[in-house]
Amino acid sequence: MPMPEAGSTEPTKVCSVCGKHSDEGYVELYKDHVLVSVTCRGCDITRRFDRHRDTGVITTWLVTEVAARNYDLSRGRTVDPRGRPIERADEVRAIAASLERIQIAVREFEQAVWFGGLQKAARASRTKGMRGHPDVGPVSLISYTMAGRAMVTIEDATTQVTLITIEDEEKPCMGLRGIEATEAQALALLKAVREAWAAGRVEMREDRGVSV
Numbered sequence: 447m448p449m450p451e452a453g454s455t456e457p458t459k460v461c462s463v464c465g466k467h468s469d470e471g472y473v474e475l476y477k478d479h480v481l482v483s484v485t486c487r488g489c490d491i492t493r494r495f496d497r498h499r500d501t502g503v504i505t506t507w508l509v510t511e512v513a514a515r516n517y518d519l520s521r522g523r524t525v526d527p528r529g530r531p532i533e534r535a536d537e538v539r540a541i542a543a544s545l546e547r548i549q550i551a552v553r554e555f556e557q558a559v560w561f562g563g564l565q566k567a568a569r570a571s572r573t574k575g576m577r578g579h580p581d582v583g584p585v586s587l588i589s590y591t592m593a594g595r596a597m598v599t600i601e602d603a604t605t606q607v608t609l610i611t612i613e614d615e616e617k618p619c620m621g622l623r624g625i626e627a628t629e630a631q632a633l634a635l636l637k638a639v640r641e642a643w644a645a646g647r648v649e650m651r652e653d654r655g656v657s658v
């Protein structure tokens with residue numbers, strides 16, 4: 447599920463939400479290759495926090511922002527390194543706690559699935575991409591290796607988690623690289639594949655159609 451957005455720092459733009467010029471860059475949203483909105487980073491992050499508050503959905507850039515704010519909060523700071531107040535502290539702590547629980551499930555997935563055969567299959571594959579057959583209910587599993595890194599995406603029609611690890615590493619080091627899901631949905635995606643894998647119901651096949 448690619449995110450239709452890209453950053454830009456062209457000086458003439460203004461944010462379609464706050465109407466201000468931003469020197470921190472913009473998020474551009476395209477639909478069918480047509481630019482439909484230009485949002486400054488600040489308003490984009492606000493929108494992502496609002497979406498999480500309303501729906502529980504955690505998105506990749508929210509994870510990045512939460513990590514930075516939680517780092518400062520956990521050291522007792524009330525302002526960020528640029529002197530701005532750290533806003534939405536309670537939400538930051540709640541999302542950080544969700545991410546810790548998801549990371550525990552990622553480690554379980556790593557032990558059961560990655561070290562339980564997926565790593566071996568990825569290393570033996572003649573193609574960069576592989577796909578699990580059959581799908582686990584509505585959930586599909588793909589892996590992709592590139593330059594020594596391996597990425598594993600688990601997704602259904604509306605939710606997704608992407609994990610990253612080192613292709614040849616034998617010690618646990620898998621982490622979350624991308625997400626578009628609530629905590630419960632992310633845990634369910636990981637569990638669905640873990641259980642199907644443990645039951646021997648997933649076979650990885652080489653797939654040239656898989657890309658990142």
Ligand SMILES: [Zn+2]
Nearest residue numbers: 461464486489
């Ligand atoms: Zn703005």
